[in-house]
Amino acid sequence: MFSTLRPRLAPLSALLFAIILIAGCARPASTSPLIDSKSSFWSGRISLQVQSETAQSFSAGFELKGQPERGELTLISPLGNVLGVLRWAPGEATLDSGNQKIQRFASVDELMAQATGAAVPLSALFAWLQGDNASVSGWSADLSRRSEGRITATRAQPLPQADLRVVLDQ
Template sequence: MRRRALLAGAAGAGLLVAGCATPRSRSAGTDTPARWSGRLALSVDSTPPQTFAAVFELEGSPERGQLLLTTPLGNTLGALQWTPGEAILRDGNQQRRYASLAELTQAVTGAALPVGALFDWLEGRPAEVPGWRAELSQVPQGRLQATRDAPLPTAQLRLVFDRPAP
């Protein structure tokens, strides 16, 4: 709990000073992995309420990828990597393995995040995730919001990123 509070505090400050993000989306018809970066904030309506905020870099695909979470000053909060059937958290000199990406994000942020769906949502494409609703209307302006209604407690995920010029 203390670790989450420290992470949330450090990363929360990051939302105030972090710069813009630049997504480099997958080119149509290529095998180039998608790459996105920006800021994210997560609020979980638990007792007591939990918040988590960080600068993020997301790369890969729903099946195989990496999510790097840092403070605005560049200090690594955690590096999440996943492949089919395994998810790994690298935190300083420690490495922890999880059976799924959902379990890993639950441990790090306090809520199982729909990381696989983020690849579609950041491109403005709907992706069905049980319990989650994504608001995609602001994606062209570099904003994404998703709400988890189930399972309880509810959670709000917000991302801010730059859209490349067409």
């Protein structure tokens, strides 16, 4: 879905990024069967820039709930429209892009690579959001501004380089 969205969103990505930065994307917390005593919930804004031959950039509001093994990531436009819902559980992962279009993947890693254009380490993202500077091959995270709700991570290897930025709702 996002591979088909990228060409449509590419010209708007700079504008979307500016709107997201200015307007925020505060979203009320929602309840879900994915959230239990071991689960977590975060919301805010997320952006990913992939420095490939044709640079790719994606920015959206987000709600992340669950845990690395089972969870849900909802991506939201600045206007509040749901762009897509990524869900994962052991042995399965799905991308619901609306209009009854659901793509299935063998793993959450494959889902993240397809949805974002880069293999974002989801289990490390959960750790980084909790303040644990988890080590992931090729990635380096900067948690120095986590208390301000800001996390950045850069992937140097494998190429292309990717920059992930998260701004949490406070």
